[in-house]
Amino acid sequence: MIKILLFAHLQEAVGKGEIQLEIGQTTVEQLKAELQQKYRIAGLEHVMIAINEEYALDNSIINPGDTVAFIPPVSGG
Amino acid sequence: MIKILLFAHLQEAVGKGEIQLEIGQTTVEQLKAELQQKYRIAGLEHVMIAINEEYALDNSIINPGDTVAFIPPVSGG
Amino acid sequence: MSDALFEIVDVPVRIEQLIKKVERRKAGAITTFIGTVREWTKGRRTIFLEYQAYIPMAIKMLAAIGEEVETKWPETRIAITHRIGRLEISEIAVGIAVSSPHRKAAYEANEYAIERIKQIVPIWKKEHWDDGETWIGDQLENVPYSSGFPSVEEVES
Amino acid sequence: MSDALFEIVDVPVRIEQLIKKVERRKAGAITTFIGTVREWTKGRRTIFLEYQAYIPMAIKMLAAIGEEVETKWPETRIAITHRIGRLEISEIAVGIAVSSPHRKAAYEANEYAIERIKQIVPIWKKEHWDDGETWIGDQLENVPYSSGFPSVEEVES
Numbered sequence: 001m002i003k004i005l006l007f008a009h010l011q012e013a014v015g016k017g018e019i020q021l022e023i024g025q026t027t028v029e030q031l032k033a034e035l036q037q038k039y040r041i042a043g044l045e046h047v048m049i050a051i052n053e054e055y056a057l058d059n060s061i062i063n064p065g066d067t068v069a070f071i072p073p074v075s076g077g
Numbered sequence: 078m079i080k081i082l083l084f085a086h087l088q089e090a091v092g093k094g095e096i097q098l099e100i101g102q103t104t105v106e107q108l109k110a111e112l113q114q115k116y117r118i119a120g121l122e123h124v125m126i127a128i129n130e131e132y133a134l135d136n137s138i139i140n141p142g143d144t145v146a147f148i149p150p151v152s153g154g
Numbered sequence: 155m156s157d158a159l160f161e162i163v164d165v166p167v168r169i170e171q172l173i174k175k176v177e178r179r180k181a182g183a184i185t186t187f188i189g190t191v192r193e194w195t196k197g198r199r200t201i202f203l204e205y206q207a208y209i210p211m212a213i214k215m216l217a218a219i220g221e222e223v224e225t226k227w228p229e230t231r232i233a234i235t236h237r238i239g240r241l242e243i244s245e246i247a248v249g250i251a252v253s254s255p256h257r258k259a260a261y262e263a264n265e266y267a268i269e270r271i272k273q274i275v276p277i278w279k280k281e282h283w284d285d286g287e288t289w290i291g292d293q294l295e296n297v298p299y300s301s302g303f304p305s306v307e308e309v310e311s
Numbered sequence: 312m313s314d315a316l317f318e319i320v321d322v323p324v325r326i327e328q329l330i331k332k333v334e335r336r337k338a339g340a341i342t343t344f345i346g347t348v349r350e351w352t353k354g355r356r357t358i359f360l361e362y363q364a365y366i367p368m369a370i371k372m373l374a375a376i377g378e379e380v381e382t383k384w385p386e387t388r389i390a391i392t393h394r395i396g397r398l399e400i401s402e403i404a405v406g407i408a409v410s411s412p413h414r415k416a417a418y419e420a421n422e423y424a425i426e427r428i429k430q431i432v433p434i435w436k437k438e439h440w441d442d443g444e445t446w447i448g449d450q451l452e453n454v455p456y457s458s459g460f461p462s463v464e465e466v467e468s
Contacts, residue, residue, distance in 0.1 A: 007206055008278035009289040046291070050276070053211040069208055069276070073291035076205065076212075076236055076277025077189050077248050077268055084363055085435035086446040123448070127433070130368040146365055146433070150448035153362065153369075153393055153434025154346050154405050154425055170327050173345065179400050182349030185342065185421075188330065192339030192412060243336050255349060257425060264342075265418050 002026075002062055004035070005069040010047070014039050029058045031068065047072050079103075079139055081112070082146040087124070091116050106135045108145065124149050159233040160216035162209050162277075167235050167246040175233040181253035185260040187268050189248040191241050201282045205238040205247060208276035212236065215275040219267055223252070227259040232267060236277055247279075316390040317373035319366050319434075324392050324403040332390040338410035342417040344425050346405040348398050358439045362395040362404060365433040369393065372432040376424055380409070384416040389424060393434055404436075 004019040011017045023034075028049045036044050049056045050069040062068055081096040088094045100111075105126045113121050126133045127146040139145055155163055155171050173184055191203050216234045223232045236248045250267050254260040271277075279290045312320055312328050330341055348360050373391045380389045393405045407424050411417040428434075436447045 005208065007208055007276065008280070011206075012289075050208075050211055053208075053214055055274075069211065071208065071276050072278065072289070074272065074274070074276055075279040075290040076207070076275050077272045082365065084365055084433065085437070088363075089446075127365070127368055130365075130371055132431075146368065148365065148433050149435065149446070151429065151431070151433055152436040152447040153364070153432050154428045169330060169343075170325075173326060177347070177401055179350040181401075182347055182352075184345040184347060186326075186345070187414065187417075188341040188343070189414070190334070190339055190341060193336040194412075195339075244334055244338075255351075257344065257346070257422075260344075261418060261422050265414075268414060 001064055002031075003067045004031075005067065007070065008072050010041060010070050010072055013041050024064060026062050027058070028056050028060045028062065028068075031062055032058075035070075044070075078141055079108075080144045081108075082144065084147065085149050087118060087147050087149055090118050101141060103139050104135070105133050105137045105139065105145075108139055109135075112147075121147075155235060159231075160213055160220060161235045162207050162212050162216075163235055163237050164239045165237070167237050167249045169246070169249055169251075172233055172235055172249045172251045176231045176251045176253035178231060178253055180229075180255055181231070182255050183257035183260040184251060184253045185257075185264040186252075187248070187250040187264050188246050189268070191243050191245050191247060193243045195281075199284050200243065201284055202243070203241045203247070204280040204282065205236070205241065206278045206280070207236070207238045209238075212276050216271070219270045219274070222270065223263045223267055226266070227254065227263040229256075230254045230259055230263045232263060234267060234271070236271070236275070238277070312392060316388075317370055317377060318392045319364050319369050319373075320392055320394050321396045322394070324394050324406045326403070326406055326408075329390055329392055329406045329408045333388045333408045333410035335388060335410055337386075337412055338388070339412050340414035340417040341408060341410045342414075342421040343409075344405070344407040344421050345403055346425070348400050348402050348404060350400045352438075356441050357400065358441055359400070360398045360404070361437040361439065362393070362398065363435045363437070364393070364395045366395075369433050373428070376427045376431070379427065380420045380424055383423070384411065384420040386413075387411045387416055387420045389420060391424060391428070393428070393432070395434070 002021050006014050006017055032044050048071040051066050079098050083091050083094055109121050125148040128143050220232050230252050232252045234250050250264055252260045252264045377389050387409050389409045391407050407421055409417045409421045
C-alpha cells in the first residue's frame with residue numbers, strides 16, 4: 001500500500017487530501033498515469049512528485065509503505 | 078557675522094561645536110583658509126561645506142547671517 | 155512562533171521575533187523581506203488569500219534553502235517563517251531575516267531565499283477575488299520556466 | 312519615534328513601528344535594512360559606538376534620499392530612522408523600510424538608500440575600541456572616492 005497526498009486544486013478535484021492505493025512497487029510515471037486515468041485529473045505533467053518528502057524523478061521507484069505527494073506548481077511567498 | 082558649526086573630530090580639535098565669526102561676505106574657499114590658519118586644523122580639503130543646510134561648492138558665496146557647517150567625511154548607517 | 159529558524163505557522167508572523175533569531179554580535183547588517191497580501195494584482199482585486207502547505211516537507215525545504223544560503227554566503231544566518239490559512243489584505247504571508255557582518259551579503263542572500271521559496275517550497279496560494287477564486291500556480295516574476303515549474307535538476311542544483 | 316518618514320532619534324529604533332509607516336494595501340513586499348553595531352571590524356573589537364548628527368540637515372538629506380528613491384522606483388514608499396548617541400553592541404543604528412507592489416524594487420530601493428546614507432547624510436560614528444577611540448571617516452565598502460568623499464557633483468546628481 002502507498003499513501004498519496006494531494007494539495008491545492010488537485011485536492012479539490014479529487015475531493016480529498018489523502019488516498020491509500022493497494023499496489024506494489026511502481027514508478028512515478030506509472031503512478032501518475034494510474035491516477036490520471038482513475039480520477040481524470042488534467043495537467044499532471046506540470047505536477048512534481050515527492051517520495052517521502054523528497055522531490056523525485058519520473059523514473060524514481062515507489063515502494064509499498066512510501067508516502068507520495070503530488071505537488072502542483074508552488075505559489076508560496 | 079556668520080555662524081560656523083563643527084562636528085566629529087573637528088569639534089574635538091577646536092574644542093567647541095559652534096563659532097561666531099565677525100566677517101563680511103566671503104567664499105567657502107576663503108573661509109576654509111581662514112579657519113585652517115586660525116585653528117590649525119589639518120585635512121580641511123576632505124571636508125564638505127553646507128551653507129544653511131545645503132551642500133556648497135568651493136566658490137559658493139557666504140553672506141553675513143548664514144550658518145556654515147563643516148562636514149567631515151560622513152560615517153552614518 | 156517558536157525558536158526554530160524555519161517555520162510554517164498559522165498565526166501572525168512577528169517580524170521582531172524573526173529578527174531576534176538571526177541577531178549576533180558579529181552581525182552588522184540584518185535584512186528582512188516581508189511578503190504581504192496585496193489588494194490589487196494586474197487590475198484584479200483580492201478579498202483575502204488562503205495558503206496551504208505540505209507542512210513537514212515545506213519545513214525541510216525551507217531548511218534546505220537555509221543551507222544553500224549559508225553555503226553561498228558563509229557568514230550569514232537566516233530564518234524564515236511562512237504563514238498558512240486565511241490571510242487578509244496587508245497581513246504577512248512570509249518573513250525572511252538574514253544577518254551578516256556586511257550588508258551586501260545580507261541583501262543578496264535574502265533575495266535569493268525568496269526566489270527559492272517560490273521555486274521549491276510546497277506551499278500554495280488560493281486567491282479569493284470579488285468575482286471568484288482560484289489556486290495560483292507558478293507566479294515567478296523573473297524566472298521563466300517552459301513547463302511552468304523548475305525541473306528536478308534545477309531543484310537539486 | 313514619531314510618525315515622520317525620516318527621523319533622527321536618540322532612543323531605540325523599533326522596526327515594527329518603522330514597517331508600519333510604509334505599509335499600504337497595494338504593497339506586496341516590504342524590505343527592511345537594519346544596521347547594527349558590530350563587535351568585530353577587521354580584527355578590532357568595538358566596545359560601543361557614539362553617533363553624532365547635524366540633525367536638521369541630516370533629516371533633510373534623508374528626505375532627499377526618499378525623493379530620489381520614489382523617483383527611481385515610482386511605486387515604492389520609504390521610511391528611514393537613524394539613531395544617535397551611545398549605542399551598545401547589537402543595537403540598531405539605522406533602520407530602512409521600503410514597501411512596493413513588487414519585491415525587486417523593494418530590494419533595490421532599500422540597498423540604494425543605505426548607500427546614499429553613507430554618502431550624503433551628515434552623521435558621524437565614533438568607534439570606542441578596547442584600546443582607544445576615533446571618529447570614523449569614509450567607510451564606504453563599495454564606492455571608492457579618491458578624496459574619501461563624494462564630490463558635490465555626485466551629491467547633487
